[in-house]
Amino acid sequence: MPGVLGRIVTERAADYRDADPHLGPARPAHRRFEAALRPGAAGSTVETLALIAEVKQASPSQGAIAALDPAQAARAYAEGGASAISCLTEPRHFGGSPEALRAVVAATELPVLRKDFVVHPAMLREAAEWGASAALLMVSVVGERLPEFLDMAEHLGLDALVEVHDERELDMALAAGPRILGINNRDLTTLHIDLAVSPRLMAHARAAGFGGVLVAESGYRTPADLRGVSGLADAVLVGTSLAGSGDLAGATRALLGR
Ligand SMILES: O=C(O)c1ccccc1NCC(=O)[C@H](O)[C@H](O)COP(=O)(O)O
Numbered sequence: 001m002p003g004v005l006g007r008i009v010t011e012r013a014a015d016y017r018d019a020d021p022h023l024g025p026a027r028p029a030h031r032r033f034e035a036a037l038r039p040g041a042a043g044s045t046v047e048t049l050a051l052i053a054e055v056k057q058a059s060p061s062q063g064a065i066a067a068l069d070p071a072q073a074a075r076a077y078a079e080g081g082a083s084a085i086s087c088l089t090e091p092r093h094f095g096g097s098p099e100a101l102r103a104v105v106a107a108t109e110l111p112v113l114r115k116d117f118v119v120h121p122a123m124l125r126e127a128a129e130w131g132a133s134a135a136l137l138m139v140s141v142v143g144e145r146l147p148e149f150l151d152m153a154e155h156l157g158l159d160a161l162v163e164v165h166d167e168r169e170l171d172m173a174l175a176a177g178p179r180i181l182g183i184n185n186r187d188l189t190t191l192h193i194d195l196a197v198s199p200r201l202m203a204h205a206r207a208a209g210f211g212g213v214l215v216a217e218s219g220y221r222t223p224a225d226l227r228g229v230s231g232l233a234d235a236v237l238v239g240t241s242l243a244g245s246g247d248l249a250g251a252t253r254a255l256l257g258r
Helices: 003-015 032-037 070-080 098-107 121-129 139-155 167-176 197-207 223-229 248-255
Strands: 050-055 084-088 112-115 134-138 159-164 180-184 213-217 235-238
Touching (some): 003 139, 032 050, 032 084, 032 159, 032 213, 050 070, 050 248, 070 084, 070 098, 070 248, 084 098, 098 112, 112 121, 121 134, 121 139, 139 159, 139 167, 159 167, 167 180, 167 197, 197 213, 197 223, 223 248
Parallel strands (some): 050 084, 084 112, 112 134, 180 213, 213 235
16 A cells, blocks of 8 residues: 555554454444535525534644644534534644543533544554544445454444545445445545545445445535535535634534535
8 A cells, every 4th residue: 555545554453463452342323414414404504504613633635734732623613603513633644632532522412523544453452432422434444344343343233434446446445335435525535525426436435325424524615615516415514624723613613504
């Protein structure tokens, strides 16, 4: 696996090399994250997109973005109209941590997604233990093991946001039967962003009969950017443009056109 993604995945695999793979007892599936993103969910209307607002302090694309207090950021996003919170827990490149996720969970009633490069079952167990409602599963990272990781997420009562970037990954994801599909506009090897990726792959997913939740991810800065996925996506995941705005509640309201 080349590029930035390859480096991050190698680091996370080494971090969890000796981790306990046992998941522990089954946990009930509340499906709070999925329910928050479905059309017409509280806080959004059929005409609008549900927003997953991301607590993201740095990234390989941007370097340092903002020194955020995770709890304050989550409260500001909720005040601005977000339907869910994504919280980075990857420490080296995104400034994330387990403490950030726990603080976000404690600070808001909104469902929280653990945003990390899941390479080991322990990372899903941790997400459940830390209070997350969902975890990210990247087809580019788990590959053929996607069905296995989906089963683990289900065992732990976690919603899974299954992320793809191209048709090959989309077909792999669809074969595994996810309930929530994220289309990342960012090529995680080159970091190039193309907002045309989400509409193209969303149309492909719907044509293939996917009836679940569709999430457009990465590169969104203005309401005009969102028009490209209006009527296709159920939700949008936004980090940099909100986290670096200096006014997270105001930027969230502005993005949602409220
Ligand atoms: O954001 C990056 O630079 C990045 C680099 C390598 C792997 C993943 C990366 N980001 C993860 C995400 O997909 C974004 O945090 C998320 O979709 C929000 O994107 P944005 O609104 O563009 O910050």
